[in-house]
Amino acid sequence: MSRLHWVILAVSTLGVFTDIAEVALSNALAAIFLAPPHNLPRSSLSLLLASVFAGGAIGAPVFGLLGDRLGRKRALQISLVLMTIGSLAAAMSTGLTALTAARAVSGFAIGGFPPLVATYLAEVMPPRRRGAMLMICAGIGFLGGSAVILLVQILAPATPLGIEAWRWALILGAGLAALAAGLFACVPESPRWLASAGRPVAAWEACRRFEDAVGAQPATPLGEPPRPVPPEAPAPAGERPVPHRTALFIALYTLAPWATLGFPLLSAVVLLEKGFKVEQSLVFAGLSLLGPPLGTLLTAPVVDRLERRGCLAALAGTMAALGTVFAASTGFVTLVLLGIAFNTAAATYGAILSIYATELLPTRRRASILTCAWAGGRIASALAPFVLLPALAAYGPHGMFAVITAVLVASGALLLAGPRGLSGKPVAQNL
Numbered sequence: 001m002s003r004l005h006w007v008i009l010a011v012s013t014l015g016v017f018t019d020i021a022e023v024a025l026s027n028a029l030a031a032i033f034l035a036p037p038h039n040l041p042r043s044s045l046s047l048l049l050a051s052v053f054a055g056g057a058i059g060a061p062v063f064g065l066l067g068d069r070l071g072r073k074r075a076l077q078i079s080l081v082l083m084t085i086g087s088l089a090a091a092m093s094t095g096l097t098a099l100t101a102a103r104a105v106s107g108f109a110i111g112g113f114p115p116l117v118a119t120y121l122a123e124v125m126p127p128r129r130r131g132a133m134l135m136i137c138a139g140i141g142f143l144g145g146s147a148v149i150l151l152v153q154i155l156a157p158a159t160p161l162g163i164e165a166w167r168w169a170l171i172l173g174a175g176l177a178a179l180a181a182g183l184f185a186c187v188p189e190s191p192r193w194l195a196s197a198g199r200p201v202a203a204w205e206a207c208r209r210f211e212d213a214v215g216a217q218p219a220t221p222l223g224e225p226p227r228p229v230p231p232e233a234p235a236p237a238g239e240r241p242v243p244h245r246t247a248l249f250i251a252l253y254t255l256a257p258w259a260t261l262g263f264p265l266l267s268a269v270v271l272l273e274k275g276f277k278v279e280q281s282l283v284f285a286g287l288s289l290l291g292p293p294l295g296t297l298l299t300a301p302v303v304d305r306l307e308r309r310g311c312l313a314a315l316a317g318t319m320a321a322l323g324t325v326f327a328a329s330t331g332f333v334t335l336v337l338l339g340i341a342f343n344t345a346a347a348t349y350g351a352i353l354s355i356y357a358t359e360l361l362p363t364r365r366r367a368s369i370l371t372c373a374w375a376g377g378r379i380a381s382a383l384a385p386f387v388l389l390p391a392l393a394a395y396g397p398h399g400m401f402a403v404i405t406a407v408l409v410a411s412g413a414l415l416l417a418g419p420r421g422l423s424g425k426p427v428a429q430n431l
Contacts, residue, residue, distance in 0.1 A: 001129055002213035008124060008187045009133055012117050015080055015180040016141030019113045021173050022087065022106055023261070024145030026052055028152045028166060046385040048100050053257075053381035055104035056111025060378055063112025064371025071197075072120040072190045072367065079116065080181035082109035087174035091167045107378070115354070115374040119367045122358035123190040124210075128424045131303040131355045138351040139296030146290050148173070153283065192427075196364045246369050248418050249357045254376035255414075256353060258388075258407040259319050260346040261381050270397050276332065284332070288339030292347030299348055308356040308421030315349040316412040320405045327397035359422040366427075 026049050033045055059079075067075040086106030093099040118134060125133045148169050155165035188210070194203035276284075303311075322342040329335050354370075361369050392400040 001126060002210055004187070004210055004213035005125060005133075009121070009137060011180060011183045011187055012121055013137045013140045014176065014183065015076065015113060016117055016137055017144035017147075018080075018083065018173055018176040018180060019110050019144070020141050021144035021148040021169070021176075022083065022110050023052065025148050025152075025166065025169055025173075026103075028149055028169075032152075032166060046389055048096065048103065049385045050381075050383070051100045051104040052107035052110065053261075053378045053384075055107025055109075056378035056381070057375045058111070059108030060111035060115065060371040060375035061368070062108075063116055064368040064374075067112075067116050067119060067367030067371070068193075068365060072116060072123070072193055073184055073187065074189075075367070076113065076116050076120065077181045077184045079109045079113045080177045080184070083113070083177040084174045084181070087170045087177065091170035091174070111374065111378050112371055115370040116367060118354040118358050119370055120190055122355070122427050123192040123363070123366075124188075127422075127426050128304060130359075130427070131352075131423065132300040134355050134358075135296045135300035135303050135351050138347065138354075139293045139300065142292035142296065142347055145292070146287075192363045245360060245419065246373075248414060249361070249369065249373040250376045251414055252353060252411060253357075253373035254380045255407050255411045256350065257377045257381040258384055259316075259323070259404045260350050261384065263319075263323065263342055263346060263404065270326075270392065270400070284336055284339060287336050288343050291340035291342075291344035295344030295348045296351050299351075303352065303355070304424050306423065308352060308359075308423065309415050309418055311352050312349060312356065313412045313415045315345050315352070316408045316415070318345045319349070320408040323401040323404050323408075327401040356421045359425075359427050360419060361427075363427070 030045060030049060033048065063075050063079055066078065083106055086102055086104075086109060090099055090102035090106060093102050117137065121134055121137060122130055151169050151172070152165045155168055188206040189202070191203040191206040191210075194200075194206055319342060322338055322345065326335065326338040326342060329338060357370055357373065358366060388400050388403060391403055395402075
């Protein structure tokens with residue numbers, strides 16, 4: 001790990017912090033617009049919540065294609081700039097239609113950012129530290145969820161300058177996204193991507209930036225610059241992704257949001273169904289989001305010594321058990337503790353799933369395949385409110401968590417049948 005590695009980690013974490021804050025803001029909007037004076041119908045609320053994830057379902061594969069064609073760094077910058085535009089448009093919206101459209105634009109950018117960051121970090125971080133660095137990025141980034149919820153809670157009574165608290169949260173998010181976009185200009189492109197794109201000279205120069213950061217001597221003399229390979233040259237047969245592995249990750253990412261995002265997105269609404277006030281539901285939402293940063297950061301030191309499949313299957317079972325107990329509980333303190341535990345397991349699951357996927361996908365197609373899988377997750381996230389909210393209304397918390405449990409069981413079965421990860425080893429260049 002060099003100083004340059006830590007700079008890359010810091011810039012990436014700032015972007016993830018902003019991304020998570022944008023997603024978590026939907027939790028606050030769900031509670032705010034469902035209660036007086038807004039009293040938004042559930043159908044309109046579902047459309048508003050789904051707009052972010054619908055935009056992400058479209059944006060993720062687009063940004064994956066950009067990441068494989070233009071480079072990881074440039075695609076990340078484009079995503080952050082678009083996130084800035086969407087957040088500002090949402091903050092200035094004057095009606096539900098405009099707000100929903102602006103959130104869809106933000107979702108378009110949000111959908112591509114996390115898988116691109118995971119791809120970029122997996123390719124530039126040392127193999128023996130890869131999992132830990134991705135977990136640290138996710139752990140600190142998850143603080144964005146708690147930060148935006150607590151910001152709304154603090155500013156709600158005051159409404160500074162007559163502007164609603166949720167609008168201030170969007171304005172701040174736009175500023176952070178713009179800052180991260182500018183900082184990405186200071187870090188190098190992924191050498192692995194440059195080499196796979198037929199740019200060996202640029203790849204060598206990027207590698208030298210890492211070597212210079214620690215004062216290392218190159219393993220071999222530079223000699224004559226390598227001869228560039230045309231980018232349009234077809235991929236070697238070994239680099240063509242195995243279809244069943246691609247299908248596995250699309251399935252896992254499509255199933256994951258029913259639990260990992262469905263719970264934090266609707267947990268505040270569950271508390272309203274249990275008879276708690278809006279203020280209490282917002283406090284719960286903010287406190288329950290404190291678990292993910294702590295859980296992922298505590299897992300970081302050991303994650304590169306753990307088998308990926310086993311960890312993911314165990315976390316899926318843990319979430320199913322916690323969700324069942326949450327549905328039956330009525331005490332506020334108990335619900336907060338269960339919410340923290342569930343969100344911790346969900347966040348750790350999502351982070352390890354990203355590590356697992358980036359390790360096993362080929363460099364030439366890593367961003368495209370991962371973002372397509374991520375798009376499947378965004379589609380599921382967009383559908384989740386339309387399924388989980390009616391289940392909650394018709395059958396109560398037990399009905400909603402029955403759906404989540406069934407999805408987690410299916411995920412565990414897929415994981416146990418999947419390939420092993422590459423803990424401590426270089427990421428796959430071909431399959």
